[in-house]
Amino acid sequence: MFGDSHHMMEEEDVQSEWQCEKCTYPNNGTHNTCEICGFLQKSTGSDGFVRLSSEINDVEEDSYRGPSSLESFTIAQPTEAAKNGYMSSELRIILVGKTGSGKSATGNSILGKTVFTSDVSNSSITKKCKRGSSVRFGQDVLVLDTPGLFYTGMTNDDITTEILKCVGISSPGPHAILLVIGIGRFTKEEKETVELLQRAFGPSMVKYLIVVFTRKDDLDRGHKSIRDILRNAPPSLQDVIASCEDRFITINNAEESKDRLEQQIQGLLTMIKTMVEKNGNKYYTSSILNQTEIVIRERVKELRQKYEEKPKLEMHDLREREKALLEKLDRLESQRTYEMKSMATNLRSLLAEMDNLTMEAVPESFDEEENCRLVTIEQKILEVKRRLEDVRQEQEDMMLYEEDIDRVVRENVRDEIESGDKNTLKRFWRNEKHAGLGLMTKFREIFELVKIKSGFL
Ligand SMILES: Nc1nc2c(ncn2[C@@H]2O[C@H](COP(=O)(O)OP(=O)(O)OP(=O)(O)O)[C@@H](O)[C@H]2O)c(=O)[nH]1
Ligand SMILES: [Mg+2]
The missing domain is CATH 3.40.50.300 (P-loop containing nucleotide triphosphate hydrolases)
Structure with missing residues (x-):
């Protein structure tokens, strides 16, 4: 078909190649150890090699x-x-x-x-x-x-x-x-x-x-x-x-x-x-994509370590915050019970007094003071519960993040490549050690x- 590209096809002809099971590098020739990682290929073909x-x-x-x-x-x-x-x-x-x-x-x-x-x-x-x-x-x-x-x-x-x-x-x-x-x-x-x-x-x-x-x-x-x-x-x-x-x-x-x-x-x-x-x-x-993938996996591995640290540290912090908030909630609920009990006691004595008083003579400030304290406590409880919800949501997000870490890391490497990050791109040129000279030559x-x-x- 594409006249002058025919020899390219021959050069890419992978019939005599075998792919390393460990690093996926497409080796050429009859050696049974991988050129890149030295892995000893297991024999499957009639001549002893796994065929591509x-x-x-x-x-x-x-x-x-x-x-x-x-x-x-x-x-x-x-x-x-x-x-x-x-x-x-x-x-x-x-x-x-x-x-x-x-x-x-x-x-x-x-x-x-x-x-x-x-x-x-x-x-x-x-x-x-x-x-x-x-x-x-x-x-x-x-x-x-x-x-x-x-x-x-x-x-x-x-x-x-x-x-x-x-x-x-x-x-x-x-x-x-x-x-x-x-x-x-x-x-x-x-x-x-x-x-x-x-x-x-x-x-x-x-x-x-x-x-x-x-x-x-x-x-x-x-x-x-x-x-x-x-x-x-x-x-x-x-x-x-x-x-x-x-x-x-x-x-x-x-x-x-x-x-x-x-x-x-x-x-x-x-x-x-x-x-x-x-x-x-x-x-x-193809061989060029396989070699590229080797370089990318290396970077993914490096970044993974960093990304795996993050949820561990943040989870610890979130659990500490959750513990502190639960203790605070406990204290506030005890205070509320105390206030309500005291309010009930006061109400009972007030009702007893009322038998001897006219309605106009009931001290107004009494109710208000107690009520104010109770309302403040209720507000504090609501605020602590809201913060607790936030912390739990963050914990859930962090758990999803842990599950999704592969996607996060891979997308990060793609971001690096797409933005033309020099250090990442350099790896493709300097990967002779791991991916052979092939990539650079190609x-x-x-x-x-x-x-x-x-x-x-
Ligand atoms: N009428 C019509 N216009 C189209 C169609 N597809 C693309 N266009 C228009 O063609 C113009 C060029 O489209 P692009 O999508 O920018 O082309 P491109 O291949 O990305 O161009 P570069 O980024 O310069 O390489 C734009 O004005 C599009 O709106 C189509 O199916 N119908
Ligand atoms: Mg375009």
Whole structure:
């Protein structure tokens, strides 16, 4: 298919690779110890090695397992999600395509809310990778919006960094890559984007690719169908469509009817679900994604220690505060009982006295003083109970936080990558010790390709 990218596929050919069970690194060749962690691989194949399929997916640990109806369109079975945390139940979608094609608008439609800036412009609106998430039709969805990679306004450093971020945020791998094309606006750039993606993600990424044609409204106005357009489309576009087995969809992001927009998104999610099922319920990964994931897990491990300390300290503090408040409440309730008893005694003697007095002669201040004390105590009790409720709510939040620590930590690492945190990004360049030289070499290759394609050379 993609002529000059053929040798890339051979280079990525994973038939002779085996994946380390311990660190997931895709080793090449016939050694049975892992290049990265030295783990001794157990023998399973006829020649003694565990073989890699074209997707080196850790299916047991983190895979898409959706049932076939959209009503229950969830990525993982509940038990599996509970066992492996939210990473296994999240659908990760990457949006790619040229500047102005409608990536950000499509991202917003998928998420059902405005997360990405989308506007008419000759120059690139989205300059950096940005992620957004939402729960759609019962499904956790992560959408990654990207800048048009061939936009010439980007410096070499920007391009490299954004590719790195895209790979890092979508780690351990995307379930779907959407190539967004504005209807009638196809150029050779789309085909080059696919080539670039194959470089970044590995050649079999086309199995995870769907072409999304935006501006369906233009088609409807001209009473044309997408099939009419495709029949006369340039061969390069037909190549792209054929490479992803005819998976394409049209969408009108400017649709005013909320219901109709939702229907379109349901259609898109159903197409994604069918594709993911066809891919054996796996997200996409390749050697480059696996190596990225190794670096990310290292950072997750470090942060986890910090995050695990926090609830322990805060829980201790909250329990102390709860204890103090309960003691105070106890004291106030005793005071209230005392005051009420004394009030009752006084009332009895007052009633006895009243037999001998006229109503006018009852001392007014007597009642008021007692009442005031009682009201003050009641107010204090209410205040202590309110504070107790707050402390208990904080305790509950902290317990939820502990349960959700994986999500918190992972999102934190994603924040670091998305914001371009230098220390985190540096790890990807300096990870030779743990992830081999492969990652750095791959990124250099991608970088060179982008430079050539975008006419920098
Ligand atoms: N009529 C119509 N306009 C659309 C549609 N999709 C996107 N647009 C408009 O196209 C323009 C560009 O859309 P964006 O979402 O910003 O495009 P982008 O691909 O994110 O662009 P960059 O961030 O610059 O790479 C905006 O004005 C959108 O409102 C569509 O389906 N129909
Ligand atoms: Mg954009």
